[in-house]
Amino acid sequence: TEGFNSRWAPSVAMEAVLKPSCDLPKDMPKIRGYDFNQGVDLHAVLKSYLTTGFQASSLALAIQEINTMIEKRLEPVEEGEGNESETPKSGCTIFLGYTSNLISSGVRESIRYLAQHKMVDVIVTTAGGVEEDLIKCLAHTYLGDFSLPGKELRLRGINRIGNLVVPNDNYCKFEDWLMPILDQMLLEQNTEGTRWTPSKMIHRLGKEINNTDSVYYWAYKNNIPVFSPALTDGSLGDMIYFHSYKNPGLILDIVEDIRRLNSQAVFAKRTGMIILGGGLVKHHIANANLMRNGADYVVYVNTGQEFDGSDSGARPDEAVSWGKIRTDAKPVKVYADASLVFPLIVAETFAQHVDKLAAGKKTD
Amino acid sequence: TEGFNSRWAPSVAMEAVLKPSCDLPKDMPKIRGYDFNQGVDLHAVLKSYLTTGFQASSLALAIQEINTMIEKRLEPVEEGEGNESETPKSGCTIFLGYTSNLISSGVRESIRYLAQHKMVDVIVTTAGGVEEDLIKCLAHTYLGDFSLPGKELRLRGINRIGNLVVPNDNYCKFEDWLMPILDQMLLEQNTEGTRWTPSKMIHRLGKEINNTDSVYYWAYKNNIPVFSPALTDGSLGDMIYFHSYKNPGLILDIVEDIRRLNSQAVFAKRTGMIILGGGLVKHHIANANLMRNGADYVVYVNTGQEFDGSDSGARPDEAVSWGKIRTDAKPVKVYADASLVFPLIVAETFAQHVDKLAAGKKTD
Amino acid sequence: TEGFNSRWAPSVAMEAVLKPSCDLPKDMPKIRGYDFNQGVDLHAVLKSYLTTGFQASSLALAIQEINTMIEKRLEPVEEGEGNESETPKSGCTIFLGYTSNLISSGVRESIRYLAQHKMVDVIVTTAGGVEEDLIKCLAHTYLGDFSLPGKELRLRGINRIGNLVVPNDNYCKFEDWLMPILDQMLLEQNTEGTRWTPSKMIHRLGKEINNTDSVYYWAYKNNIPVFSPALTDGSLGDMIYFHSYKNPGLILDIVEDIRRLNSQAVFAKRTGMIILGGGLVKHHIANANLMRNGADYVVYVNTGQEFDGSDSGARPDEAVSWGKIRTDAKPVKVYADASLVFPLIVAETFAQHVDKLAAGKKTD
Amino acid sequence: TEGFNSRWAPSVAMEAVLKPSCDLPKDMPKIRGYDFNQGVDLHAVLKSYLTTGFQASSLALAIQEINTMIEKRLEPVEEGEGNESETPKSGCTIFLGYTSNLISSGVRESIRYLAQHKMVDVIVTTAGGVEEDLIKCLAHTYLGDFSLPGKELRLRGINRIGNLVVPNDNYCKFEDWLMPILDQMLLEQNTEGTRWTPSKMIHRLGKEINNTDSVYYWAYKNNIPVFSPALTDGSLGDMIYFHSYKNPGLILDIVEDIRRLNSQAVFAKRTGMIILGGGLVKHHIANANLMRNGADYVVYVNTGQEFDGSDSGARPDEAVSWGKIRTDAKPVKVYADASLVFPLIVAETFAQHVDKLAAGKKTD
Numbered sequence A, B, C, D: 001t002e003g004f005n006s007r008w009a010p011s012v013a014m015e016a017v018l019k020p021s022c023d024l025p026k027d028m029p030k031i032r033g034y035d036f037n038q039g040v041d042l043h044a045v046l047k048s049y050l051t052t053g054f055q056a057s058s059l060a061l062a063i064q065e066i067n068t069m070i071e072k073r074l075e076p077v078e079e080g081e082g083n084e085s086e087t088p089k090s091g092c093t094i095f096l097g098y099t100s101n102l103i104s105s106g107v108r109e110s111i112r113y114l115a116q117h118k119m120v121d122v123i124v125t126t127a128g129g130v131e132e133d134l135i136k137c138l139a140h141t142y143l144g145d146f147s148l149p150g151k152e153l154r155l156r157g158i159n160r161i162g163n164l165v166v167p168n169d170n171y172c173k174f175e176d177w178l179m180p181i182l183d184q185m186l187l188e189q190n191t192e193g194t195r196w197t198p199s200k201m202i203h204r205l206g207k208e209i210n211n212t213d214s215v216y217y218w219a220y221k222n223n224i225p226v227f228s229p230a231l232t233d234g235s236l237g238d239m240i241y242f243h244s245y246k247n248p249g250l251i252l253d254i255v256e257d258i259r260r261l262n263s264q265a266v267f268a269k270r271t272g273m274i275i276l277g278g279g280l281v282k283h284h285i286a287n288a289n290l291m292r293n294g295a296d297y298v299v300y301v302n303t304g305q306e307f308d309g310s311d312s313g314a315r316p317d318e319a320v321s322w323g324k325i326r327t328d329a330k331p332v333k334v335y336a337d338a339s340l341v342f343p344l345i346v347a348e349t350f351a352q353h354v355d356k357l358a359a360g361k362k363t364d
Helices: A011-017 A042-051 A054-074 A100-104 A107-116 A127-136 A150-155 A169-192 A198-209 A215-221 A235-246 A255-266 A280-290 A316-322 A338-348 A350-357 B011-017 B042-051 B054-074 B100-104 B107-116 B127-136 B150-155 B169-192 B198-209 B215-221 B235-246 B255-266 B280-290 B316-322 B338-348 B350-357 C011-017 C042-051 C054-074 C100-104 C107-116 C127-136 C150-155 C169-192 C198-209 C215-221 C235-246 C255-266 C280-290 C316-322 C338-348 C350-357 D011-017 D042-051 D054-074 D100-104 D107-116 D127-136 D150-155 D169-192 D198-209 D215-221 D235-246 D255-266 D280-290 D316-322 D338-348 D350-357
Strands: A093-098 A122-125 A158-161 A164-167 A271-276 A297-302 A332-335 B093-098 B122-125 B158-161 B164-167 B271-276 B297-302 B332-335 C093-098 C122-125 C158-161 C164-167 C271-276 C297-302 C332-335 D093-098 D122-125 D158-161 D164-167 D271-276 D297-302 D332-335
Touching: A011 B235, A011 D255, A011 D280, A042 A054, A042 A338, A042 B042, A042 B338, A054 A093, A054 A271, A054 A297, A054 A332, A054 A338, A054 A350, A054 B338, A093 A107, A093 A255, A093 A280, A100 A107, A100 A127, A100 A338, A107 A127, A107 A215, A107 A338, A107 A350, A122 A255, A122 A280, A127 A169, A127 A198, A127 A215, A127 A235, A150 A158, A150 C316, A158 C316, A164 A169, A169 A198, A169 A235, A198 A215, A198 A255, A235 B011, A235 C255, A235 C280, A255 A280, A255 C235, A255 D011, A271 A280, A280 A316, A280 C235, A280 D011, A297 A316, A297 A338, A316 C150, A316 C158, A338 A350, A338 B042, A338 B054, A338 B338, B011 C255, B011 C280, B042 B054, B042 B338, B054 B093, B054 B271, B054 B297, B054 B332, B054 B338, B054 B350, B093 B107, B093 B255, B093 B280, B100 B107, B100 B127, B100 B338, B107 B127, B107 B215, B107 B338, B107 B350, B122 B255, B122 B280, B127 B169, B127 B198, B127 B215, B127 B235, B150 B158, B150 D316, B158 D316, B164 B169, B169 B198, B169 B235, B198 B215, B198 B255, B235 D255, B235 D280, B255 B280, B255 C011, B255 D235, B271 B280, B280 B316, B280 C011, B280 D235, B297 B316, B297 B338, B316 D150, B316 D158, B338 B350, C011 D235, C042 C054, C042 C338, C042 D042, C042 D338, C054 C093, C054 C271, C054 C297, C054 C332, C054 C338, C054 C350, C054 D338, C093 C107, C093 C255, C093 C280, C100 C107, C100 C127, C100 C338, C107 C127, C107 C215, C107 C338, C107 C350, C122 C255, C122 C280, C127 C169, C127 C198, C127 C215, C127 C235, C150 C158, C164 C169, C169 C198, C169 C235, C198 C215, C198 C255, C235 D011, C255 C280, C271 C280, C280 C316, C297 C316, C297 C338, C338 C350, C338 D042, C338 D054, C338 D338, D042 D054, D042 D338, D054 D093, D054 D271, D054 D297, D054 D332, D054 D338, D054 D350, D093 D107, D093 D255, D093 D280, D100 D107, D100 D127, D100 D338, D107 D127, D107 D215, D107 D338, D107 D350, D122 D255, D122 D280, D127 D169, D127 D198, D127 D215, D127 D235, D150 D158, D164 D169, D169 D198, D169 D235, D198 D215, D198 D255, D255 D280, D271 D280, D280 D316, D297 D316, D297 D338, D338 D350
Parallel strands: A093 A122, A093 A271, A271 A297, A297 A332, B093 B122, B093 B271, B271 B297, B297 B332, C093 C122, C093 C271, C271 C297, C297 C332, D093 D122, D093 D271, D271 D297, D297 D332
Antiparallel strands: A158 A164, B158 B164, C158 C164, D158 D164
């Protein structure tokens, strides 16, 4: 037996458990959460997140990182600065990427605010990220539930997106709206030699929708390029497909857009990436930033994990190895559904600087 | 070929894409996010989460659910109400569960606030959830990083908890503090016949720490029972193990505690469960609520998923099948790290009602 | 107090805990795992997964679903069957989608086997899913570790993909190989009027690589169309971008491809979808299947979760609501990294039927 | 504009994209998956997982790590080896931990095989991990579906565990079986002075169930200690609660068990940890191994993530910082539902060595 008559626990155990510590660096923040005895002050609660730990700290660091992007963006740019020969437009070019579902959700209003006030410089999204914004100008999306049964919904013509529902009629209205525009685009291609690309088409749709609720209306007005190379992968593609029978010949070229996107990174003085979600939007922005040997400031917000080797779930440090993020950057990933955190981020960053940032934009 | 000369896309495609919708119920909320053109009002941002979708909506529903718990808790109770013969203490008995890491983080201060103002009735946590609170009264925990290398940390006597670091000296201080208390507990067992259980020991530790920063100090002062059946699974267990050599004989009985916990559910008028994280704390509270054929109000906050069949990741609807949640309840699960959302939840619920809830508690 | 002198536990508790059951349907499988006392028989272990529960059962159901796709695919097709006027090529058109990382990994060899033996009919992947296959014909990818530090890797020109590493020289070799092909493609565009699309380009690259290790060599040889609308989003895009300076003018049109992809679904008798990972590949295949009012057989393998409202993480039942999966289908989602399960799936499905499936394909 | 007339792409882009590589270490494995042209050989498929990448590689490494545990376990032990004064029983003490759901699933049969052949030395599980094994000797568990609605199930007395269902009658049968045993245990406590602990009770239940399908029958027969400090957190707790009314007085002490568990680690020559799932079972085994300054060999299989700071989701490297894993160990985490991988692991490890491992155990 193990000697129950000993006065002392085994020394290996005591030494392992009671191993003394070396000193920590003096400047490490102490963990301390918000004290509600001081009253309810949500701004102060969010300030306290830096010393709360886990993803609360990540959120606080993301807010810091974006505030640095904004500060650098406001710095004046002199001729000869930036890469290559071009003079950049601002001290920091901000790339914003987001997946389709965020436009279906109420995060759209935060994104629209950023476009309206020209607070970001380049947008990358998916087909759904474009069309859902336009469709919302035609009809509503509703709050449902993740567990609504698919078969019953389909029989009733109701589409589910997570816990949202969208009547299929919305897509019928979209067809009515879009078809004449496609006709017109084809006419311009054939008569004026317009070489359509996804980014040109998105600006055209933003112009046509002519609705201040729309992200792409403001992107058009404020001349923010919107890239979406797989623009046919969604309802827009369905309509383009139908249109190819009715009135064939439209061409959407993705070569010109990759050059245009990469130029946004190459000729920037500094760049910041704010990427909500994964997949194409995450990779496309990061890949463009490889063209300048890496972004300077980075915030990812997503729920992906790295263990399956996906780009979506990769930590920012993987992009550092590729040269997509600078080796001296301090990128931040917030592991969260963007709907939970992005409105809070906007509240603590862009919306704090609306006056300074708004100079020069068109807002009506 | 497929007939490129047709004027119309295949009818199967057009019918599938343009399927008409039935009407939705009139009262479904429309999705609409916060409009920052109205200025930065964080309370209004959180209000807008209900119509933002995804986990933003889940957070808003969780806030509603907890506010309902609070409202019911404030209802007067008449004799003869509640199950069986006991008269319940309030209109809704609130069970709060949380894992150890949340006490290591700054969420501890939110939990301490709830205990201090006697806003919850029963607490369930793990061993770490107890000892980390006490240790924080002796020395600090710091903000580090998820990627700090384990080997270097061990060589320097620094322990990592996610992105937090804790000097091992803190645990040495804990030993110094705890050993005399264990001696005293053993003495009382042997001389006064005290039958120690985890919940009795936790109250004793809360009394001994005598520190207003401590959750368990307030749990002791306000007579909130704290259950932790595996109280030996942590630093407390290490110390109890060492103590078993130096001064053997202490007994910690878990039978009396299961009866005490179940009684909290059985004799309640209504119950609410607020469970942060998974594992033992989630199951233990839910199982106790089976004893009353289910909790009435439920909020889970965790990052677990159901696909592996774990209880930790199970949706509330699984607990409905077991009778742990009422079949007419509207339980809410928020898929998020609790550090991100729990302080916001407290801000929008308990902290709004501090005056009403505070009646009768001890606060110094 | 709660009456410790009672002989019986509270009746509410006893009734809740001991609630009697109604009978289950007679044909529900009993849970029973593999008994290793019968020796190690991996095929039998996988058979036992059906009655093992959780994702083991999902894997077994995925194997069944794919075997049904194969069985239907082998059924003879008569004139007039299928949608619209086209006679489909087989009894079931199988769509295979996968993300880039799977080609970087050794799952590539399973996918190459399917293309080599013409076991699938349509492929959808991302830019990386194309270029990584071609690059592997030029140089190797290696096993590394998820925690290799990005900065050190970048300084040494080593790119990380999860726990894989790829020397950046591989991409330099790719440039050397690709540039003359881009020159030639542009020449053909300008002289022969070739209207390039991503699918045409991918076949051309498969022809040029002329290597039996390549997925796209076999896709070309066996005339399996490969769709990748965002083909510029990766190293291919980098090279196309460079080429646009050296030799400008190449056009890649995505409109013709969406019609071609949709036609694969519309004119099929039945369809099956096998989708590994999320993002574009998942949505693009499902959206094409909306054109036929839904796929008949469906297997998803991914690690995404539905709670953030992403299409990537959505359960198949969400696609049912959209008409992308038939309302009477029995779709299967396996929650797993595809590297863990897809080789096992191929072993238990396609590879079991290689002789029957191989009729008519080119294999050298 | 950006100079479309230049012959060369911007140099910053070309240099970033075409950065040359340093040499990789010569011994890095090349990524290459299984070639099904060599026929279906599942053992060879699993061998190929080492060079497949992502979690396939993790699985292959886990198999290697466990085969090392087994090899070390078979080494003869000489007097004076091991920590402190005790002579260890084998060259490597293997700790196996698993959560309740795995016993509900068919993974139980793999675990039972390990206990039957005395292939592991110490087991740690939760209350459900004990009772579900015993209940399965009384009645069956069935395969259902994750989406079966909780309310309907409750009304019919059917409990859901992920995609499994268990008739509530099973728990009624368990009560009938258990109550007389509790009476007898109390009698022995009162007449013979038996000091019950969870581990003693579990062995007693294993003896009483007397069924070769049971994990705990074999744990009893082969004298494998089973630790479960929160043994009251489940149906066993429900029954103990009921019994406390009918026949009060039973005491279950958790102090003696923590000393017994820690001793298993302290007096071992080497230790291996195989931990399926998170929560208590993961922490409890790791904490015991702190008592020997860390385990030598480690395999985790779970789906948890580190971002929320939970111990469940922490990578092994976090446990290195605490001294729970040796600083020179090469621990492996497989990110997967254990139902998918654990039977495959047993097939490629323990079941390969059944003859050597079986010496000295009782098997009937």
